[in-house]
Amino acid sequence: MYIAERGPVSRNILRQFGRHSAALSVFAILSITSLGMGTPAAAQSYSFSTVKVEGNERVDAATILSYAGIGQGQTVSAGELNDAFQRISAAGLFESVQITPQGGTLVIAVKEFPTISVINFEGNRRLKDEMLAGIIKSQSRRVFSPAQAEADAAEITKAYQEGGRFAVTVDPRIIRRSGNRVDLVFDIKEGKVVEVERLSFVGNRAFSDRRLRQVLATKQAGLFRSIIQSDTFIADRIEFDKQLLRDFYAARGYADFQVLDAVGEVTRERDGFFVTFNVREGQSFKVGRVSTISEIPEIDAAEFEAVQKLRSGVTYTPTVIENNITRMENLALRKGLNFVKFEPRITRNPRGLTLDVEFVISKGDRVFVERIDIEGNTTTLDSVIRREFRAAEGDPFNPREVRRAAERIRALGFFKDAKVDAEQGSAPDQVIVNVDVEEQPTGSLSFGVTYGADSGVGLNAAFQETNFLGRGQTIGLSLGTGTDNKTAAFNFSEPAFLGRDLNFSVFAGYTETDNANAFYNTRDANIGFGIGFPVGENSTLQLNYKLSESRISDVGPNSSVILHAEEAVGGQFSSSIGYAFAYDTRTTGLDPNGGILLRFSQDFAGLGGDLQFINTNALALAERRVLNDDLTLRAVFEGGMLNTSKNNSRVTERFFLNSKIRGFESNGIGPRDLNAVNQDALGGNMYAVARFDAEFPIGLPDEYNIKGGVFADVGTVWSLDNVNGGPVGGPIGAVDDSANLRASIGVSLFWDTPIGPLRFNIARAIKKESYDKERKFDLTISSSF
Known part of the structure; x- marks a missing residue:
């Protein structure tokens, strides 16, 4: 509805347009008919020696006459005159049209629609003017169209509803200006976000409501309902949730699973939805x-x-x-x-x-790929999408490969939606593959405050773009500073190096630490590159080169002579090549309830530089979900060894079990010079750790995203090249670099918050050395391997 309430020309434009068009149509017919009342024969036809156009300013008379289709001297009937009226009106250029026969002259009088001077949006806070301007099709300095303005209002309403604001109203108004111009104003009343108050399921026996809610993209409104977007009701997301449920059950052997219905019912206050999924599980095969x-x-x-x-x-x-x-x-x-x-x-x-x-x-049928058509990608290059297909034009057509290509395109993360289908080509044995994508933002710029039990409070800034220049490349830059450290990092990767399935990466980093738990500081700068590629269905191999410089400084006067000796060496360069092999079945293996991760890496330093060593690391992880996926069990075994051949190892190369055994401070365990006053942790050339975790719900509402856990850790770090310790100027004593086991047990609280997954640990050391430093409480950002 068009309502203008400003100035003396305010009126209901839409109703006027509607009444005016209908009245003029009737008027034209009555006028034509009345001319023929004198003689019945005259009412059947007319002939005009002159056709005159009046009232037109922007549209020339020839264009209007072409719409009318009536020429001078042409004999026309009353019905044909009415058809001419309808054609001129349907052109959408005129606010009013009037056809009047005047003897031998036919007068066509028109009133053109006004021109839009400016377009304004009022009442919008959630969606900015720039975004709304990109949605509508009405434009300044173009002819105003009531139908288009109504369509634009509908598009704005749809954009708000996609964000969960179903109570939004959008009213287009016009303000008359001189010179047959108008201002078009969209008056928006946004309303409140309609949230999902409750997600429930009917017909599920094998899996609890809690477990199934974890599968869905839609979430219940929880503690952070004001900033979480996934708890708003979006009708299109329900269809996606249905598919997620089908995939979840299919991955667990339920071949007959069906989503019978999904109903969203609005609350009585119309400020929320109750969403219910009616499912039929069947049996697991x-x-x-x-x-x-x-x-x-x-x-x-x-x-x-x-x-x-x-x-x-x-x-x-x-x-x-x-x-x-x-x-x-x-x-x-x-x-x-x-x-x-x-x-x-x-x-x-x-x-x-x-x-x-x-x-x-x-x-199979002899069918070939005629061509691959790609649409919708305004930023991403065609080549980025095309390389996800294993077939090219002219290759045999494989429907299964087309489906897999669609999955790979969606997995890129560049597109909100990606549709891939095939249609008949120019011949029966030719197929055209159509790709229709809808792009989404792929970059982020963030500024934040961080806190760590070891690093204290810090500030950081980070830029990340995963589709750099539309080439599918990743580029990132981060800067951070804390109470005890400064960091800077840069990374760039090309996932299709030389047009092949090779991931080429370049990286650089700088770290400067002022350890609160050690009486010395360290500095490390490095730059390098790597090439990774798959070597199997679940395995990858990464080859890399790294050039780095590290040094130890500000060693305390009461520290071990070992650290003073390492400080005296100054900055040391290392030039190393290495490889890393990984085998991961957690997401692509045969068992949907678990999997394993195996990693093995070695770095060989000595290609120039000051250092010669071999650094070996290995990790084995097994994970499994039991009790209908409510309980997750995890076991991790990890170890490493540093072999030096030219110089003694330094604290910048040796291993520390920081965060690997919970219940101890950073630099809290490991070899120490017991005769030194400071007794700094020196690290070790070898380490071995075993960690066991269990994660489970604790009965809180699902929307809080809080789970509990228990853990047990055991391990040690040992072995030094130089064990002749002691304080500066004091007696030389033996360093305890034995493989003394440490062990701890504890409980955890996992909280998935909008700022990241937090983990709270309360730990107790059950086996330790007298000089170890314990930490009973720890807060970390939960991460996965």
Whole structure:
């Protein structure tokens, strides 16, 4: 509805336009008919020697006559005159149209729509003027259209509703100005955010409501309801939640799972929604008998069966089937076999709750990829999207590969939505693959205050862009300063180096520490580069080079002579090459309830520089969710060894178990010079640690995002090259660098907050040395391996 309330020309524009158009249409017909009342024959046709256009300013007369379609001397009927009136009105250029026969002259009188002078938005606080201007299609210095203004109001309303503001109202108004101009004003009443007050489920038996809520993208309103966006009700997000539920159950063997319905009911106060998902779980199936047959005589089924990793007894999931088909397809490509189809045939065994899987190798249709069309990417280059396809124009068409390419495109994180489908090409054996993406912001600039039990209060600033210049590259820069340290870091990575599946990265960093738990300071600066690539379905290999300079300074007068000797050396350069191998099945393995992570790395220093050493690190992690995913069990085994061959190791290269064994301060354990007054932690050339964690709900409402946990840690750090310690000027004494075990137990509180996942630890050391420094309470940012 158009309502103008300012100035003497205020009136209801929309209603006037509507009444005026209808009245003029009737008037035109009545006028035409009345001219023919004298003689019935005359009422059937008219002929005008002159057609005259009046009232037009911007639209020339020839254009209006072309809409009318009536020429001089042309014989027309009353119905044709009415058709001319309708055509001129439908052009959308005129506020009013009047056709009047005057003897041999036909007068077409028009009143043009006004021109928009300016467009303003009033009442908007959540969405800025710049964003709203990009949504609407009405523009300044263009002709005002009531229909377009109404459509623009609807688009603004939709934008607010996507943010959970369903009570929004948007009224377009016009303010008349001189010279047939108007100001267009969108009067916005935003209303309040409509939150999801409760998420509930009907029909779920295997998994609790609490566990299923963790799966959904929609969240219940909680403590931070004023700043969390995921607890606002968005209708489109419900469809996404349905798919998340299907994927969750499918990954756990529930082949018959269905989301029967999802209903959002508004509260009586209309300030919230109750969302209920009605589901049918069915039964969880495991894989029964696995076999492979070939319907193509020249293809040996046993050869393709050998590359499979599907075994009886594992949980049946579509992902497992797809992974095995991918292995067989890759083997077919290596053997030069095109247009071969691998189809899984599933046989149910309801009594044993197993599914027999028979892979059938057969001939596929001879269809080729004609071209790949990409739309919607205004920033991201076509090549970034195109490289996620394993096929190019002219290659055989594989529908399964198209689906996987769509998943890879979505996984880039550059797009809010990505749709990939195929349609018939220019010939029956040609297919066009269409990619339609909707981009989203990929950069961030942040400023913040940090706190750490070891580093104290600090300030930091960080810039991160994951789609730099639309090339899919990542670039980051961070600066930080705290009570005890200063840091700076830069990183850049190219995920498709030389057009191949190679991740090339460049990094540089600077760290300066003023340790509160040690009577010495350190400085480290480094720069390097690396190349990473996959070597298997779940494994990657990273090769790297690093050049670094480090030094020790400000060693206290009562510190060990070992530290004074290391300070006297001054700055030392190291030039090293290394590799890191990782094998991770936590997200891509056969078991959806858990997985393992294995990491092994070595760095070899001695390619120039002052230092020669081999630094070896290894980590093994096993994780599993039990009791319907409510309890997460985790075990981590970690160790490292530093072998030097030229100089003695220094504290800048040695290992410290900071944060690896909870219950102790930073630099709180490890070899020490017991004859020195300060007894600084010296670190060690070797370490070994085992950590065990359990994480579980503690009964608080899900929207609080708080869980509990228990842990137990055991480990040690030991071995020094130089054990001739003692204070400066004092007697030389032995350093305790033995492999003395330390152990601790404790409880944790996990809190997933908008500023990050926090972890509170209360720990007790149950095995320690007399000189160790304990810390019973710790607050950290929870991180994953």
